[in-house]
Amino acid sequence: MITNETIKNIMERYSCREYSNDPVTDEELETVLEAGKYAPNAKNNQAWHFTVIKTSEGREKVLSSIGPKPDDPMLGDLPWPPDADYRGAPLMILVSGDESARFVEDGVFIAAGYMMLAAQSIGLGTVWSTSFSKYLFRDDESRRYKNEIMPEGYRPYVAFFLGHPADPKATQQKPRKDNVSRYL
Numbered sequence: 001m002i003t004n005e006t007i008k009n010i011m012e013r014y015s016c017r018e019y020s021n022d023p024v025t026d027e028e029l030e031t032v033l034e035a036g037k038y039a040p041n042a043k044n045n046q047a048w049h050f051t052v053i054k055t056s057e058g059r060e061k062v063l064s065s066i067g068p069k070p071d072d073p074m075l076g077d078l079p080w081p082p083d084a085d086y087r088g089a090p091l092m093i094l095v096s097g098d099e100s101a102r103f104v105e106d107g108v109f110i111a112a113g114y115m116m117l118a119a120q121s122i123g124l125g126t127v128w129s130t131s132f133s134k135y136l137f138r139d140d141e142s143r144r145y146k147n148e149i150m151p152e153g154y155r156p157y158v159a160f161f162l163g164h165p166a167d168p169k170a171t172q173q174k175p176r177k178d179n180v181s182r183y184l
């Protein structure tokens with residue numbers, strides 16, 4: 001197998017669930033956002049939008065956009081909303097897509113992956129948070145700030161926290177399953 005910086009980044013990325021207090025610099029943030037724009041996407045529609053939530057007002061708006069706890073046994077005794085503390089990360093990126101664009105979700109998911117890898121390559125950590133992608137805007141009350149959070153006609157697909165890992169030397173990669181390929 002060939003190894004290079006790109007392959008190393010891919011294999012070293014892990015879901016980081018503890019962050020330090022170090023802020024993400026503007027340059028770091030710009031690097032991550034820029035990487036997302038280079039993802040493949042259907043018909044080159046680039047129908048994504050990246051919302052950076054970093055102020056306390058922004059956090060409050062997004063938190064209040066998570067409606068009441070759904071009646072889902074999978075959520076069990078989880079506090080609601082989960083991950084309200086961003087797991088200590090200074091910011092979250094919410095990736096949304098234009099609902100009218102063809103195959104929008106495919107491009108949006110790849111863009112999120114590109115951003116996560118770009119973050120890894122500059123020493124930042126990320127972790128996906130389902131609470132902020134699956135549970136937003138489910139009733140009138142929780143849609144109050146929707147047009148401030150993302151463009152009209154867009155819906156959320158991915159949310160991930162971004163920050164400096166609490167332990168920069170942590171190696172928390174999970175073992176990968178083998179035998180997931182075949183050749184015809």
Ligand SMILES: Cc1cc2nc3c(=O)[nH]c(=O)nc-3n(C[C@H](O)[C@H](O)[C@H](O)COP(=O)(O)O)c2cc1C
Pocket residue numbers: 013014015016017127128129130131172173174
């Ligand atoms: C669709 C999706 C939803 C996820 N939701 C969460 C989540 O809500 N909270 C969390 O801590 N991790 C979440 N993750 C991260 C996965 O748990 C993680 O990627 C997986 O266990 C593999 O570990 P790794 O990312 O460290 O390689 C999610 C990942 C994906 C792709």
